[in-house]
Amino acid sequence: MLIKKPNRILPSEITDEAVYKERRRFLGMAALGTATLTAGGLMLPALNALAKPVERKSFPDLKKGPFGTDEELNSFEEITTYNNFYEFGFGKSDPARYAHMLTTHPWSVSIEGEAEITGRFNLEDILKPHTLEERIYRLRCVEAWSMVIPWVGFSLADLIKRFKPTSKAKFVEFTTLYNPEEMPGQKSGILEWPYVEGLRMDEAMHPLTLLAVGLYGKEMPNQNGAPLRLVVPWKYGFKSIKSVVKIRFTETQPQTTWNLSAPGEYGFYANVNPNVDHPRWSQGRERRIGDFLKRNTETFNGYADEVAHLYSGMDLKKHF
Amino acid sequence: MPPKLIKPLVFTLALAPLAWLVYAALTGHLGVNPIETVTRSLGDWALRFLLLTLAVTPLRKLTGWRWPMRFRRMLGLYAFLYTTLHLAGYIVLDQFFYWPGIWEDILKRPYITVGMVSFLMLIPLAVTSTSGMMRRLGKNWQRLHRLVYPIAIGGVLHYYMLVKADTREPLIYATILLVLLLLRLPSFQRPPRRFVKLRRNTLN
Numbered sequence: 018m019l020i021k022k023p024n025r026i027l028p029s030e031i032t033d034e035a036v037y038k039e040r041r042r043f044l045g046m047a048a049l050g051t052a053t054l055t056a057g058g059l060m061l062p063a064l065n066a067l068a069k070p071v072e073r074k075s076f077p078d079l080k081k082g083p084f085g086t087d088e089e090l091n092s093f094e095e096i097t098t099y100n101n102f103y104e105f106g107f108g109k110s111d112p113a114r115y116a117h118m119l120t121t122h123p124w125s126v127s128i129e130g131e132a133e134i135t136g137r138f139n140l141e142d143i144l145k146p147h148t149l150e151e152r153i154y155r156l157r158c159v160e161a162w163s164m165v166i167p168w169v170g171f172s173l174a175d176l177i178k179r180f181k182p183t184s185k186a187k188f189v190e191f192t193t194l195y196n197p198e199e200m201p202g203q204k205s206g207i208l209e210w211p212y213v214e215g216l217r218m219d220e221a222m223h224p225l226t227l228l229a230v231g232l233y234g235k236e237m238p239n240q241n242g243a244p245l246r247l248v249v250p251w252k253y254g255f256k257s258i259k260s261v262v263k264i265r266f267t268e269t270q271p272q273t274t275w276n277l278s279a280p281g282e283y284g285f286y287a288n289v290n291p292n293v294d295h296p297r298w299s300q301g302r303e304r305r306i307g308d309f310l311k312r313n314t315e316t317f318n319g320y321a322d323e324v325a326h327l328y329s330g331m332d333l334k335k336h337f
Numbered sequence: 338m339p340p341k342l343i344k345p346l347v348f349t350l351a352l353a354p355l356a357w358l359v360y361a362a363l364t365g366h367l368g369v370n371p372i373e374t375v376t377r378s379l380g381d382w383a384l385r386f387l388l389l390t391l392a393v394t395p396l397r398k399l400t401g402w403r404w405p406m407r408f409r410r411m412l413g414l415y416a417f418l419y420t421t422l423h424l425a426g427y428i429v430l431d432q433f434f435y436w437p438g439i440w441e442d443i444l445k446r447p448y449i450t451v452g453m454v455s456f457l458m459l460i461p462l463a464v465t466s467t468s469g470m471m472r473r474l475g476k477n478w479q480r481l482h483r484l485v486y487p488i489a490i491g492g493v494l495h496y497y498m499l500v501k502a503d504t505r506e507p508l509i510y511a512t513i514l515l516v517l518l519l520l521r522l523p524s525f526q527r528p529p530r531r532f533v534k535l536r537r538n539t540l541n
Contacts, residue, residue: 095369107503110368160501162370207503278502297446297498302438306369310433 073236076169082150084225084250084323090153091164093233095306100240101158102259103208104193104200111202116239118199119260124244130190130266133181140244144230146179147171151234152227152248157289157318159253161311163303168248169231174222176264182218186266189221190214191247191258208274214258215271215285216249217327225250225323228261251320253287284337288328289318293337340404347408351415354382355422372430379423384496386416387489388513395520410466413485417463420492424456448498455491458484489514 102112105119124140149169157163177189195211197203203210220226227248230237237243242259249256255275265271275283282296291301291314302311317324328336358378361367367374393409396402432439442449462482465471471478493514497507 092369099369103502109370162373205503207505294445297448299438299441299446302435304370304372309372309430311435 073231073238075235076149076231079149079151079169079234082152084320085153086155086165086319088153088155088165090167091306096164096166096232097238097240099306101160101254102202102240102242104202104210104212104260105240106202107205107207112240115201116243118201119194119196119239119243120199121239121244121260124262126245126261127263128180128265129263131183131186131268132266133183135180143176143245147175149230152229154227154248154250155318156248156250156254156257157303157314159255159283159287159295159300161298161300161303161314163305163314163318165305167233168227168229169234169237170227170229170248172224173226173228173247174224176228177221180266182266185268187218188267188270189216189218190263190265190267190271191216191261192263192265193258194260194262208278211262212258212274213271214247214256214273215267216256217270219327220249220324223324223327225320251289251317251324253283253289255283256287286328286333286336288324288333288337289314290316290333290337292316293334344407344411348411351386351412354378354419372426376423376426376431379419379426380496383416383419383423384492384510386412386419387485387492388510388517390416391485391489391514391517395517399520414463414466417459420456420459424452448495451491451498452495455488455495458488458491462488486518 098113099109100112101109102116105112105115125137126140126143127137128135149171151167151169153165153167155163156166173189191214193212194200195203197210216226227250229242229246229248230244232238232241237246242257242261245261246259247257247261270285273283273285275287276285289300294300300314303314304311315321358367358375362371362375390409390412393405393412396405428434428439432442443453444450462484465474465478465481474481493507493510496510497504500507
């Protein structure tokens with residue numbers, strides 16, 4: 018017997034309230050902007066920022082993942098307008114302004130190196146077997162500011178197991194897309210492109226290490242590293258590489274971008290550590306975005322119970 | 338424009354960046370890290386006014402105009418104002434009087450050390466900026482005010498040393514400063530007026 022299901026409206030088809038509000042705000046701004054344009058065009062930057070309200074798919078039925086924090090979340094606006102993503106420019110507001118240029122569909126990820134299964138895979142195939150969950154993590158930037166972000170993603174370990182790395186795989190290297198046409202920051206030689214990051218195998222396999230595809234319950238905004246990014250919450254933010262196109266298993270420690278740029282300032286490990294200062298500024302305290310007073314920075318960004326054992330016996334001042 | 342109006346106009350224009358910051362703060366246009374925006378912006382304007390002040394003398398020497406000299410002291414005092422506000426922003430907004438942190442910064446962070454020393458050197462210049470002081474100090478006034486050169490170099494260095502990788506903007510300031518300093522070399526000097534006149538006379 019054929020049972021016909023009623024035509025269901027998918028959750029993703031319903032305009033999210035925030036998107037709706039954003040549209041309203043955009044229309045309001047547009048009207049206001051038109052009125053103001055004659056008076057000197059001061060509204061132009063504001064209009065540009067809102068000119069491309071992207072509708073992002075929401076993920077239905079997300080369950081809460083482990084390692085949560087009950088700290089107050091940073092707002093969606095804070096998380097998406099204050100970014101370091103040099104591929105789109107070197108100012109904090111550049112990614113929000115220019116990341117719409119990036120094409121994230123279709124997207125493929127190349128799995129390479131010391132593993133039994135390698136090759137180029139569509140993002141959909143990469144994600145298919147994984148159950149997405151929400152993970153609320155602290156993010157501590159090497160520049161001494163921090164946020165609390167509700168990511169959507171899955172453990173990197175689950176992905177790694179699928180590709181069966183061999184016994185030679187001691188490290189995992191990640192590479193960001195290289196496409197200066199869509200990532201105008203790559204036209205400058207400020208850093209070596211493409212951006213490369215890496216983890217030791219045990220760090221990559223740690224249950225805290227996340228591959229994220231979204232935040233606040235919806236698809237990742239481009240400026241936050243769409244469509245696929247790494248999140249390693251006990252390390253400085255620059256380790257959490259964005260817009261990943263290549264994952265390579267290696268026997269030797271990968272040469273990472275910031276380490277190459279300034280080896281004395283950015284180590285391979287880059288674990289959050291209030292006792293090891295950046296040569297040019299203190300790492301002892303941080304400003305949580307939205308706070309007036311700075312707070313003390315915690316060892317391993319507050320995840321010491323989970324990860325400190327990975328580094329037992331290591332001199333963290335030397336391996337910073 | 339009547340020359341009498343130019344000075345109040347420049348005076349008001351120089352306050353515009355500060356007015357904009359106050360306006361942006363009141364209307365929530367400073368972004369999600371307002372403290373950083375304010376401190377950076379005040380630092381930018383401190384450097385800009387410092388370079389504007391240093392541009393006055395070469396401008397006079399190259400063009401022979403005398404009127405820019407009337408703005409030099411005012412521009413210098415604005416450089417002092419924005420530097421003071423920049424430092425106040427760091428102490429009050431960024432550190433909120435957390436003296437151990439401030440002290441450690443001054444001693445351990447070269448870019449803050451350099452910035453602090455430059456600020457300290459600015460103080461005597463601001464204090465001796467009155468006509469009375471100029472008269473009283475006589476020849477020493479000019480000697481003292483040559484401190485503006487290490488101050489400007491320190492200011493640009495302070496900026497250069499704090500950026501992470503993108504040194505382009507501090508290098509623009511450094512280039513402008515370099516040009517302004519080179520223009521002070523004897524080979525760039527215009528011959529004194531008397532000499533020009535003399536030569537003209539001979540030609541006649």
